[in-house]
Amino acid sequence: MAGVLVYVESDGERVAPISFELLAAARELAQSLGGDVEALVAAADTGPLVGELGAADTILEVTSPALAGYLPEAQQLVLVEAIRARKPAVVLVGYTSAGLDLAAGAATATGLPVVAYCTGLRAEGSDVVADSQLYGGKLVATTTTSTPAVFSVVAGSFAEANGHAGGRGERIVTAPPAGLAQLRSRVLGTTGAGGGAVDITKAERVVSVGRGIGGADNIELAEELATAMGAELGASRPVVDSGWLPKERQVGKSGMTVKPKLYLAVGISGAPEHLEGMHDAGLVIAINTDGDAPIFKVADYGTTCDLFDLLPAITALLKPAG
């Protein structure tokens, strides 16, 4: 019983960024707890993925046609089998859709404790001390958990950069679990992003523009930034009233209520009617030339730079070079 097992997420072609964070966390834990960093990758064809997993000492590959497309039932079977076979001290799963399916499910199937919403992990003797964000981030719970145990880790908690190399990269091909022959669920199809009508209430990042943007022609500036960030455009009411952006993008009392992880308020003063629609946002950054604007009372970070200078500068930094 040793080592840290990382459940690797992918779309079948590329490893998801969260998995590199987990590999970085796993390396830190393995240094204290001892044992290897093991990466479990389950797909119809693991070929394109293993090359990206240089941070692992061993790469456990499970391939089967039944693993084409992400199916919670199939992935849980593979993860449970791997935990039983490898007996890791710690299992790390991302707090993503897959993490919501698998972490607690696999822990229950193997009788291990599970700790969710982790933003920090460290070893203490043979225990793991974890910090978890509870109550919408209003409180942090510190737990001590005896190993073996499963942890689901919030994205952005560990440096992805440390999760690309440094392992031995040995490949171990494992037979798929027998249960894959009797699945009770199937993938019918997948759709990519961008389909359907805009729904800013579900966006993880929102770039919201206010009257400070000055006119319809300038919306483009915010649009370019939003594209570079993978964000949706939001707006204060005057922007919608003026017809610079459509109604479904209005944030506030008489518009949408958004809860993104990032809310960038551009040229918005922060009237209470506007704040009503975004007070549950995670990180709030405000750009407003008026240092006394009420938006700065609710923002985490602020700047009084002119938006016309600042937006293009941020966009330029985010655009892939070349």
Place this chain on the structure above:
Amino acid sequence: MPEVEPERVHEDQRLVFEGMDISGGWNRMFEQRVIWQHDISALDRVTGIPGAESLGYCYQCGKCTPACPVDHVGDYSPRKVFRRTQVGADLLTSPDLWLCTTCGNCLRVCPKEVNMLQIMPAVRERAVAAGQVPAELQKAFENTFQYGNPMGEPARKRADWVAEAGAPVTILSRGPRPVDVLFFVECYWSYHPRGRDAARAFARTMATLGIDWGILGAEEKCSCDSQRAAGERGLFEMVAEQNIATLGRYQFQRLVTPDPHAYNSFRNEYPRLGGAYDVSHYTQFLAPLMAQLPWQRELPYRVTFHDPCYLGRHNGEYDAPREMIRQIPGLEFVEMFRCKENGYCCGGGGGGMWLDSFTGQHTQQRLSERRVREAVETGAEMLVVCCPYEVSRFEDAVKSTGNQGKLLVRDIIELVDEALH
């Protein structure tokens, strides 16, 4: 659509009646005209709702149309509502159902006493029961149920404004004692930053006057008058019962509130639920005391005043706020063209406060925007109000009509406070 048959004519070739020969054209008679062949079940469905009967009284004189503030910015008046319903439109699913601000101006002029103040809440109640509520309004209802205020602010923060009042304020829930005046702060003065400015100015003025007063603090809940007008009678009754129980635990001589909507419900609705109080609007309470105030300076402003519908038309009080304005030293007062009984509506009543987008989609401009333009036309540099809804509405409208820098919006109590310091 109802089937319209061609007019049918009856004409007897030969007819002698009481000795008179009225054959042919002389006895020509027409059958009932087309109007009677319409299916009026849509109207019957509305007038069958208890409270909405009077819609059926309308005889299409059209007096209400120029009186209705919504028709000035859109296409809506009681006459139109009647006519559309009469020819088959379903009021329960029509946008018309949510446009009335229950301002009461139509009732003032209607010869038939078609009473939108009763019709609208009653019909809306049916729509609410059927789950047909505009989303913004639904949010306000849910917030009121969960937090006791339509904004969804924490109940515990209801009295937070007190901290920076610069004058002592007794919070009865923290230390009960008999007071002379129980001040019912209401939601917008409790939570809205501009409302809180007014609440603090009020607290300082009360201290200057040496009045023995207190507030309920976190125990106070929305009076719910506007939720009632917007069709949530059940919510109104539940919260009103809670407020009546809370008020019953404290000793006070009189109830004073800055909110004309709360004033209206305490005066006209709460007694039916067993809560009878000696209630006044804060202007009614303070106007007679103005002479006692130690004025420190003159305020050199040219001001105009907006009558709140629920203080004026609904409860007949036009003088108290004007008396206060008259006594503040230095002010020059001009009336707007539409004032007092014919005052224009800010658009916030009857649930309009929580239907901003909805109303926006069915009118050419907000009522508050039109009112701000009227205020600017008088040449006043300040629009003075005494309803908590209005500061937020008009300040927003000043910006959206491009009148920033030309017109300030102030509650009367803020001017009193300014002249005292």
Place this chain on the structure above:
Amino acid sequence: MHIAVILKQVPDLVEEVEVDSQGTDIDRDSVKWKLNEFDDHALEQAVLLKESSGAEVTAVALAADGVDQLLYAAVARGVDRAIRVTTASARTDAPAAAAALAGVLADMGVDLVLTGVQAVDDLHGQLAPILATRLGWPHVSVVSRVSLEGTEAEVTQEYSGGRMATLEVDLPAVLGVQAAPRPPRYVPISRLRQVMASAELGSAAAAAAAPALGSTVTRLAAPPQGQGAQMLEGRPEAVAEQIVALLRERGLVEA
């Protein structure tokens, strides 16, 4: 077709959430509770399925102070029955809830269990996968639409970045609902009060004991927090760099 929708109350984050004197749990007496917002969506999805397929829906919640109110609200929203489940343990974490509910649900003979995908206090994992694994049923979380075809459910599962998949799951199954296809409907308070005066809540006792957690909370505290915004100074290019660094640090944009 019998659907169970599992409801639970969570602290209302609009109000203050305080830590108790031991510093390891919230002060449960001062908390204001409300229905978990994801459970609210699960409830709406269940009622929509009832309306579209004629399924029978039972709302189920662990007994606790205030839970009756929540169950009455579910009846007013359109479920057929509401049941409060009593347990020997005072624990409400997901492993304890799953242990209590698994037996009760199996006895009820339900075909489909819907519950919220997560809750703000799910420190020890989410209910849907734990319950499903205990029952030996398949499960899907982060579901945003459910339809029923015979003995199967067709569901939409959402992933980050707006990607989605359609999955088919044999019943019985457990689904963790992220969002119903439409916002939860409004219940007029008059109807709620009627239901509270007339409806009867059912009850059931859980047989299973709560499992050990293997994990202890040693501290619960608010994260360090500044008042108002920290201002970023400098020329626009320098501020832009600071902002991008912040976003990368927090994994909000790709590095």
